[in-house]
Amino acid sequence: MAVVSYPVTHLMLTTEDVDSLRRLHAAGHDLAVLARARELDADAAEPLRTELGWAEIDSSLRGYYLIHAGESVFGRRDFDIKVLDAGRVASTGAALAAVSRDWLRERFTERVLQELPGPIQRPSGPGFDEVWARFTRLTGFFARANREQRPVLFFSPSRFWRPPRVEPGPDGKPRVIRPHYRPQDYTVDTNATRTLPADGGSWAFDADLDERDGVLYSWTEVDRFTRGGRTWVRMTVGSSEYYIDVENADGRIGRIEAVDPLIAYWIARRGDKYPVVLED
Amino acid sequence: MGCLGVHFSIPPGQGGQLWDGDEAARAFVAELKDQWDTYYLQETGKAWDAIHRCLADGTLAWAGGDWPRNGAILGGEPMYLGADYIIMFADEDDVAQIADGLDGLTMAWFRDRFATLAAHGYQGHTDEAAFDYTWHWFELMRAFYRKSADEGRRMVFTADQ
Numbered sequence: 001m002a003v004v005s006y007p008v009t010h011l012m013l014t015t016e017d018v019d020s021l022r023r024l025h026a027a028g029h030d031l032a033v034l035a036r037a038r039e040l041d042a043d044a045a046e047p048l049r050t051e052l053g054w055a056e057i058d059s060s061l062r063g064y065y066l067i068h069a070g071e072s073v074f075g076r077r078d079f080d081i082k083v084l085d086a087g088r089v090a091s092t093g094a095a096l097a098a099v100s101r102d103w104l105r106e107r108f109t110e111r112v113l114q115e116l117p118g119p120i121q122r123p124s125g126p127g128f129d130e131v132w133a134r135f136t137r138l139t140g141f142f143a144r145a146n147r148e149q150r151p152v153l154f155f156s157p158s159r160f161w162r163p164p165r166v167e168p169g170p171d172g173k174p175r176v177i178r179p180h181y182r183p184q185d186y187t188v189d190t191n192a193t194r195t196l197p198a199d200g201g202s203w204a205f206d207a208d209l210d211e212r213d214g215v216l217y218s219w220t221e222v223d224r225f226t227r228g229g230r231t232w233v234r235m236t237v238g239s240s241e242y243y244i245d246v247e248n249a250d251g252r253i254g255r256i257e258a259v260d261p262l263i264a265y266w267i268a269r270r271g272d273k274y275p276v277v278l279e280d
Numbered sequence: 281m282g283c284l285g286v287h288f289s290i291p292p293g294q295g296g297q298l299w300d301g302d303e304a305a306r307a308f309v310a311e312l313k314d315q316w317d318t319y320y321l322q323e324t325g326k327a328w329d330a331i332h333r334c335l336a337d338g339t340l341a342w343a344g345g346d347w348p349r350n351g352a353i354l355g356g357e358p359m360y361l362g363a364d365y366i367i368m369f370a371d372e373d374d375v376a377q378i379a380d381g382l383d384g385l386t387m388a389w390f391r392d393r394f395a396t397l398a399a400h401g402y403q404g405h406t407d408e409a410a411f412d413y414t415w416h417w418f419e420l421m422r423a424f425y426r427k428s429a430d431e432g433r434r435m436v437f438t439a440d441q
Contacts, residue, residue, distance in 0.1 A: 180431065266419075
């Protein structure tokens, strides 16, 4: 899973807030849940916002401490909205308080800094000191919420790709609903490139692209161009909206590079067949 | 390092200070630079000169070439008239038109235009490496225009001379 930062907000709630979110969710009013979560976020006295560092904290703790636990009150996949009741807040707070700086540094080194297999490495993120500073803020937040016996709301846009969708507009004509540009949505998932050769291919270039056993067979060519006197093929995979550039180096796969997320956004937008409406 | 170009996208309704004279315009740009919000800016390095020439008529003239293609770098409203700096402004309608105008340009078209620059007085390199450099920044700038147009924003282009 790619370690790419994304914004996460923790808010302290009242039990009335929790009941209201649960009721809206149970009634299937997910849009109202989202609107209410945004309202709570805007009105919160001391929200804890963690963007830089969240993915690194999550990666380091995953499998050891459960920081994503909670009751989901949102049925769509484009946002993650969870309620942590007082009991869950207490157990999360206790778990976080047990994490030492050395222990977290060790996990961070193992899981975030290590080189990935394949040609694409994760985008550079914050260093450990920054991550530790964010982590201690998180620990402090949960300690406070626990002392005050407050439930907590976990509110975040999905960490996964948020796909655009086509739906009819007010005039009945189709339109594309696309989230505002967020680099994370157009950043190459390093899981998808693990099996690609980091040091050049061993087959003929076209065989790697066209033959069923070729390493790029599951990728789709979207463009072919010359750069630095060599042919490059721009490719995407599945229904994702990120791209890689693959160099044809003397008839074999050469370098493989991630396409800048902003350019990936442009390519994705070029493919939209209907007028586009952006949403948060 | 001098002569570096930067586009800043700003919300509609902002940028009024640009009409308050050179000093106010420079102060407004200085503030954008101080903030350096990487989500809402796009650098073009030293490539802005060659990019504009490719998109316009081969020269650095402000009015050269055809709208909206020529608007991406020097085609908006000039907001600073000193010789040491360039500040251009494009409103949200201009940004939308420019984004549309850039969308259809292919690498082959851009390469052809780039090959003619020397004949129009361009003194920079025009070899393959220079083309790659220019195209790299052009692609990012074009995508930045699309994002800014999608979000209904205005654009300020700046370069020191």
